[in-house]
Amino acid sequence: MTVEKEDELAGTEQPFVSHLIELRDRLLKAVYGLAVAVAALAIWPGASGLIDFLAQPIRAHMPVDAKLIAVGVFSPFFIPLKVLLMAAMLLALPWLLYQAWAFVAPGLYSHEKRFALPLIFFGSLLAYAGIAFVQLFVLDRMFAFIQAMTPASVAATPDIASYVEAILGLYIAFSLAFQVPIVVVLLVKVGMVTVEQLVTFRSYFIVVAFVVSALITPPDVVSMLALAIPMCLLYEIGIMATKLFIKPKRVEAETEA
Template identity: 45%
Template structure:
């Protein structure tokens, strides 16, 4: 019996949903496998994460757990975050495998490097925060604590603070990708990006002042890379999206 024409769109939707479910299951499985591999090392992972603060605490000071299950739950949360961080390339690959068949050839040519660049820049932003910004911020915070106050940070609050910093710096390092995407969508062009350089600098310092801890060093350490990344985005627009001449526009 021939398939009714009205059922073809429904069958196409079902096949897409089945494909989406398969991709999501594979992405979740990759995160779960990495998580199971990291669980035995959860405490060691937390010790490494806490190193920027612990190394700068005064003698006798240390991190504390104010919740009954904090010493167990907090390292497990970190293991999950680390598993998601490590398996992100696989997760993005599954996303790409699902959406790429629906893209045109020129869209694939632009989207693939942008996706890779976005992932690499996010990792770079997290590493920048861990190795450079957090040590400087903790040095400032410890140096400015009031007399008679002992700094004894809860391990759960410390994890939340560091993860927030990682996420914020990772997103801020996506400036070149955002610039290229806006240019590809026709929102801005290369000339407008060059003219808007001064506004980008002001915006970078405003965002840095809002995100970073209250010290000038951390603010500058975020604002300056954002300005440099903006310039990289402008150059990328010039290379990847050359201005079309009137002859090519017709």
């Protein structure tokens, strides 16, 4: 005789208006957190300091007195403001993700809640790691390669708008690519794949990683390898994490029973 497990979410339904009010409150809290991050970064290091920080990798491979140029009339104003807002979103990322989780948490089971917070923490950590990897490793080698391939008769003085757009694109690409372990763990957790299938798919993932890297990175070998190789390593880390932290469905069901 099997005993049906009582649904812990039974009777917790709320009216639609209550969900809208909760959504409004969470959005306001997210905006407040973002505003605090903007104010903090505006005080230090400031928009100009952020631009100087972003320009360091390419300035290291330019002549000493060379500077980035601003072609657009309003670029000297809007580009630092854009960088400030993007940096504030990055700084407030854990808070923003937490507000999203807090909104959906009432509709989650207890085991799902226990699984969500570590995902927010490690997801934010991996995003920061991807951006730091770009800033500290990829850009220096990428610009060294580009400058080495630049003819002597050409002065490489990029426009600040196109430069910031390219750097932010790399930040987003690497921060998303570094989420590979999270995606792998989630796929196993929801039962879409098994660890054995992930191991079998390893060789195909290597090909996918190099194709994706070639599509979303600049047309140079350095940045492509700098994205593809970490993706492959993170895929292996994801497989090891599933073996350590994800119970097989049969064992999990027996534990819950």
